Amino acid sequence: xxxxxxxxxxxxxxxxxxxxxxxxxxxxxxxxxxxxxxxxxxxxxxxxxxxxxxxxxxxxxxxxxxxxxxxxxxxxxxxxxxxxxxxxxxxxxxxxxxxxxxxxxxxxxxxx
Amino acid sequence: xxxxxxxxxxxxxxxxxxxxxxxxxxxxxxxxxxxxxxxxxxxxxxxxxxxxxxxxxxxxxxxxxxxxxxxxxxxxxxxxxxxxxxxxxxxxxxxxxxxxxxxxxxxxxxxx
Numbered sequence: 180x181x182x183x184x185x186x187x188x189x190x191x192x193x194x195x196x197x198x199x200x201x202x203x204x205x206x207x208x209x210x211x212x213x214x215x216x217x218x219x220x221x222x223x224x225x226x227x228x229x230x231x232x233x234x235x236x237x238x239x240x241x242x243x244x245x246x247x248x249x250x251x252x253x254x255x256x257x258x259x260x261x262x263x264x265x266x267x268x269x270x271x272x273x274x275x276x277x278x279x280x281x282x283x284x285x286x287x288x289x290x291x
Numbered sequence: 292x293x294x295x296x297x298x299x300x301x302x303x304x305x306x307x308x309x310x311x312x313x314x315x316x317x318x319x320x321x322x323x324x325x326x327x328x329x330x331x332x333x334x335x336x337x338x339x340x341x342x343x344x345x346x347x348x349x350x351x352x353x354x355x356x357x358x359x360x361x362x363x364x365x366x367x368x369x370x371x372x373x374x375x376x377x378x379x380x381x382x383x384x385x386x387x388x389x390x391x392x393x394x395x396x397x398x399x400x401x402x403x
Contacts, residue, residue, distance in 0.1 A: 282334025
């Protein structure tokens with residue numbers, strides 16, 4: 180059963196804490212993306228990666244970091260520098276940068 | 292990037308045809324029009340993509356007039372499960388989905 184798996188579904192962060200959101204895909208897609216969605220809003224691009232060991236900043240990268248050590252994995256770390264991290268985080272992948280996006284089911288991050 | 296304008300919300304009843312129009316006055320020659328559907332607490336799902344005239348698949352049709360300054364997503368005989376947010380994206384997908392902008396979309400509510 181191919182797809183994108185995000186975990187955990189819900190995550191809570193304490194002040195000054197870094198947290199990492201997992202994103203795994205078994206679609207053999209080259210490109211992967213992280214988006215942030217605030218209530219009632221559209222999606223904003225945080226980071227994207229076209230190939231392994233390469234990634235680029237999106238529109239709102241400050242306070243976030245990523246890695247792409249394996250083709251199937253693209254974890255997102257929300258650092259303590261991100262002062263307003265509460266949001267719904269979506270991971271996506273595509274076969275290539277010009278192919279349609281497939282999304283995971285998201286992670287809801289909240290601040291304690 | 293081409294800016295898109297969609298209605299904030301629409302209401303319909305089961306069995307009706309729903310047409311959601313998206314305006315994109317400054318669409319560029321290489322831009323495609325792509326629609327995604329998003330249910331609450333889930334990632335968006337690709338519906339349809341087109342460049343000109345008409346595109347049809349098993350779930351929707353996309354009508355694009357000759358001047359391409361607008362497009363209409365048509366959902367035939369909607370059901371309650373079609374209640375969702377629909378996003379219109381315009382961009383040159385040949386240069387990558389990272390440049391496409393997910394706006395606030397159109398919230399469709401289907402009632403019995």
